[in-house]
Amino acid sequence: MKNFQIIKALSANSAVTSLSKEADAKFIAGGTNLVDLMKKNITAPDKLVDINGLDLKKIEFLKGKTVIGALAKNSDVASDKEIKEHFPLLSLALAAGASQQIRNMATVGGNMLQRTRCSYFYNTDMPCNKRVPKSGCGAIGGSNRMSAVFGASESCIAVHPSDMCVALAALDAVVTVEGPKGSRKIDFKDFHRLPGNTPEKDTVLDPKELITSVEIPENNFAKNSHYLKIRDRTSYAFALVSVAAALDLKGKKINDVRLAMGGVAHKPWRLTEAEKFLKGKEVSETVFKQAADLAMKEAVGYGDNNFKLTLGKNAIAEALTIAASK
Amino acid sequence: MASKKTNENKVTPEDANSRRDFIKKSGLFTALALAPPSLVMASENKWDEKIAEYLETVPLSIEVNGAKHNLNIEPRTTLLDLLREQLQLTGTKKGCDHGQCGACTVHVDGIRILSCLSLASMQQNAKVVTIEGLSSGKKLHPMQEAFIKNDGFQCGYCTPGQIMSGIACIKEGHANSREEISEYMSGNICRCGAYHNIVDAIIEVKEGGKLI
Ligand SMILES: Cc1cc2nc3c(=O)[nH]c(=O)nc-3n(C[C@H](O)[C@H](O)[C@H](O)COP(=O)(O)OP(=O)(O)OC[C@H]3O[C@@H](n4cnc5c(N)ncnc54)[C@H](O)[C@@H]3O)c2cc1C
Ligand code: SF4
Ligand code: FES
Ligand code: FES
Numbered sequence: 001m002k003n004f005q006i007i008k009a010l011s012a013n014s015a016v017t018s019l020s021k022e023a024d025a026k027f028i029a030g031g032t033n034l035v036d037l038m039k040k041n042i043t044a045p046d047k048l049v050d051i052n053g054l055d056l057k058k059i060e061f062l063k064g065k066t067v068i069g070a071l072a073k074n075s076d077v078a079s080d081k082e083i084k085e086h087f088p089l090l091s092l093a094l095a096a097g098a099s100q101q102i103r104n105m106a107t108v109g110g111n112m113l114q115r116t117r118c119s120y121f122y123n124t125d126m127p128c129n130k131r132v133p134k135s136g137c138g139a140i141g142g143s144n145r146m147s148a149v150f151g152a153s154e155s156c157i158a159v160h161p162s163d164m165c166v167a168l169a170a171l172d173a174v175v176t177v178e179g180p181k182g183s184r185k186i187d188f189k190d191f192h193r194l195p196g197n198t199p200e201k202d203t204v205l206d207p208k209e210l211i212t213s214v215e216i217p218e219n220n221f222a223k224n225s226h227y228l229k230i231r232d233r234t235s236y237a238f239a240l241v242s243v244a245a246a247l248d249l250k251g252k253k254i255n256d257v258r259l260a261m262g263g264v265a266h267k268p269w270r271l272t273e274a275e276k277f278l279k280g281k282e283v284s285e286t287v288f289k290q291a292a293d294l295a296m297k298e299a300v301g302y303g304d305n306n307f308k309l310t311l312g313k314n315a316i317a318e319a320l321t322i323a324a325s326k
Numbered sequence: 327m328a329s330k331k332t333n334e335n336k337v338t339p340e341d342a343n344s345r346r347d348f349i350k351k352s353g354l355f356t357a358l359a360l361a362p363p364s365l366v367m368a369s370e371n372k373w374d375e376k377i378a379e380y381l382e383t384v385p386l387s388i389e390v391n392g393a394k395h396n397l398n399i400e401p402r403t404t405l406l407d408l409l410r411e412q413l414q415l416t417g418t419k420k421g422c423d424h425g426q427c428g429a430c431t432v433h434v435d436g437i438r439i440l441s442c443l444s445l446a447s448m449q450q451n452a453k454v455v456t457i458e459g460l461s462s463g464k465k466l467h468p469m470q471e472a473f474i475k476n477d478g479f480q481c482g483y484c485t486p487g488q489i490m491s492g493i494a495c496i497k498e499g500h501a502n503s504r505e506e507i508s509e510y511m512s513g514n515i516c517r518c519g520a521y522h523n524i525v526d527a528i529i530e531v532k533e534g535g536k537l538i
């Protein structure tokens with residue numbers, strides 16, 4: 001790892017200011033992704049701004065919404081009593097990610113900005129448009145078992161690896177960020193982007209902007225929601241496919257529904273067509289299967305990952321069934 | 327510095343060059359005209375790299391297993407390298423160095439974390455406990471005793487991490503069933519596959535109810 005300077009920011013404002021002064025500086029929160037990437041020389045900032053001293057760790061339950069500070073630890077959010085009660089989907093998704101040691105370090109903001117786990121991105125001897133723009137994509141025509149089946153481009157077929165973000169996308173979260181030009185809000189569904197021909201950009205966040213919090217609007221999904229994660233081993237592995245399913249049921253009738261998938265696209269993938277189809281219908285195995293077919297209609301495999309087309313369908317139907325039966 | 331022993335921190339010619347650049351850029355040589363005699367002496371003896379090295383370090387106060395240390399470290403030093411290379415506490419193991427195995431698990435302010443992904447420079451005033459800090463005198467910690475009694479290891483390489491994690495697993499309240507223990511211990515990989523006995527050891531300590 002290249003040596004660098006490190007400074008500790010004392011306020012969000014000074015964090016943003018000290019970052020904007022430096023061409024090649026980065027915020028560091030838990031460090032669980034950044035330190036790893038720095039060790040591999042995939043990123044090599046000259047300066048780190050340590051944001052752990054900022055007052056952004058709180059989880060606040062306000063009228064109509066819950067606001068989670070960007071520095072709240074993944075483990076603290078997962079085990080928070082009120083999060084478990086009101087947004088069990090988020091708690092389940094967080095608990096399904098990484099290991100307890102990593103969740104104890106990882107923050108909400110850092111989790112959102114973690115980079116892809118595409119093996120070519122990690123292997124500096126291989127071409128990768130995301131790591132080195134215009135160098136080519138190793139995964140297209142290469143080993144692409146983990147790759148995307150939705151929204152990929154000719155430049156990049158990588159997936160976003162986060163579990164937490166799939167739940168936040170389903171729950172219509174909103175991100176608050178602060179930058180040199182002030183603060184702004186970004187809908188979670190617009191926060192991560194599709195690769196297009198600039199796969200080096202994962203999100204719409206400006207590199208000089210600091211994520212300060214994420215808010216989740218109140219909802220009626222607490223009783224019937226489930227996060228289903230399918231992986232190569234029972235625990236401590238990234239998702240092959242995951243599904244966040246949230247139902248608002250009145251008896252057997254589906255009043256409202258949210259569905260999102262992980263492991264299938266460059267961003268958490270909302271299944272809006274399937275949501276529309278399910279709204280107003282009665283819960284049944286057939287309806288869930290039809291919704292899953294509809295959701296996966298546009299999916300395209302790249303060879304090694306063709307199995308995700310069937311796995312995806314089954315996972316959607318299964319997640320809905322589990323959510324409905326809670 | 328002792329950290330120079332690791333591959334990662336080995337001084338390469340590029341590093342040495344960048345140190346010289348750094349000195350030039352920082353205008354240290356001009357400043358030497360006004361510098362205290364020790365610095366002038368350093369320059370005459372071509373100790374520039376040592377000074378640059380000093381300037382590239384940051385002060386760190388940290389408590390490890392009850393002992394306070396005031397150190398100067400390079401910002402890039404991980405907590406794992408600090409423990410092993412500078413404080414000679416080699417009980418904490420380096421398995422993968424990338425967050426994937428759990429061998430480097432230690433407690434920081436009572437919470438289990440991975441020392442390989444933690445920058446020591448971000449652990450100002452932290453209280454760290456490693457495997458060396460568990461026993462009191464010759465008396466082993468109940469979790470160490472339970473690992474021995476239950477054959478919770480074969481080669482032993484993952485064991486310090488497993489023990490630190492196992493203690494935390496109980497303290498967090500995540501040791502209520504075999505399934506829960508397996509889930510919350512999944513960040514600790516054992517290549518020898520001693521998992522069954524590791525879970526036995528954790529259950530024994532949990533049920534023994536001793537203060538841990
Ligand atoms: C072995 C392993 C297994 C894992 N498995 C999973 C898994 O199964 N599921 C899953 O979801 N994740 C998994 N992870 C990833 C883990 O969740 C992320 O590494 C973690 O969430 C990143 O958070 P952090 O606070 O450590 O971020 P850091 O590493 O500190 O930062 C990551 C990036 O975010 C930026 N950043 C951080 N905070 C802010 C902020 N507030 N504003 C602006 N920029 C910011 C940093 O500059 C950096 O670029 C795994 C990681 C490892 C090492
Ligand atoms: S899929 Fe994306 S991240 Fe993977 S090699 Fe291609 S460009 Fe790089
Ligand atoms: S050495 Fe830290 S997790 Fe493997
Ligand atoms: S005892 Fe050998 S790796 Fe666990």
